[in-house]
Amino acid sequence: MKKIIFKRENFYDLSKFNDLNKILSKVNLIKKSKIKTNFKIKDISTLDNLRLNSLLFLNNNYTKNFDKIFKYLKNNPVHIITNSKEIIKNLKIVSYTYTDNINLSYNNIIDNLYYHSDHNLFEDNLINNDNNFISSNSKIHKSSKIGVNCVIGRGVEIGKNCIIKDNVIIKNAIIDDNVIIHENSVIGSTGFGFDPSNLSNSRHEPQIGFVYISKNSSIGASCTIDRGKIDMTFFGESCMLDNQVHIAHNVILGSNVIIAAQVGIAGSSILGNNVMIGGQAGISGHLQIGNNVMIAAKSGVIKNIQDNSVVAGFPAIDIKKWKKMIIKQRNN
16 A cells, blocks of 8 residues: 555644643543643554654553554654553553543544534635535646536545546545546545444544545445545555445555445455455455455455455355355255
């Protein structure tokens, strides 16, 4: 995956960025804090994408990654927010905040830092032609064509020779050259993040990432592609989606991925190059799908798949084994 230069300020109003003490004082879940003198927040980080003078949220799941975390912290000023005393103890962190509930802390802190991007469009100067609502803070190459009734949000970049058909909504996204997006699709929608410990609150967790679609890709009609939670949802070159496909937040697609209609891919799964997925298949979250994998229609993928595999069924298994199992069932 190529390195993407992502400036969050293109999509968000960062005027609320402030002294960390002021932000934490608004969060009632903080148990203990040790903050570097004059620490200023500039952004939010993940372990895969560190940003200077940023906040890094680490839950108990990261206690096995001390070496990687220490490498990041060694020469970079970041402030860790965690619910793990083990992380604080083992890393001897200079700047940290300890909280009992990291999910709610994330929600409250991000809400205080980022003004919701969906509101920004209506505060921008709008370019209104063919009943489109296009932010003056977007960049659309003159060779690209925009249909009617489209919404193009703040910070969106659309490259050369793109075709954006009618009723398309694009927010928090960068679209490379020669991309086609068919009717009624939504690019950069809010990811389905929520706090499982607080289901009485139906509000989604803040999603402050973006979508990157590489050149020569095609998105079918009525598709939904969610923006990343903090970083990005990524499409490699020459990907092709049929109609009514859903790609959740933080999903990474390699190059030349072909996905038939009504497929759903859950958050944070990573697909290699040259993957082909049949209609109505489903892929669980946080999985690794190798290069040159073929997934038969209506399959349910719930575990990692190695390179060059062909799978079918639910749960998806090697297609030869699946065929033998079906034949055996029919003969009984």
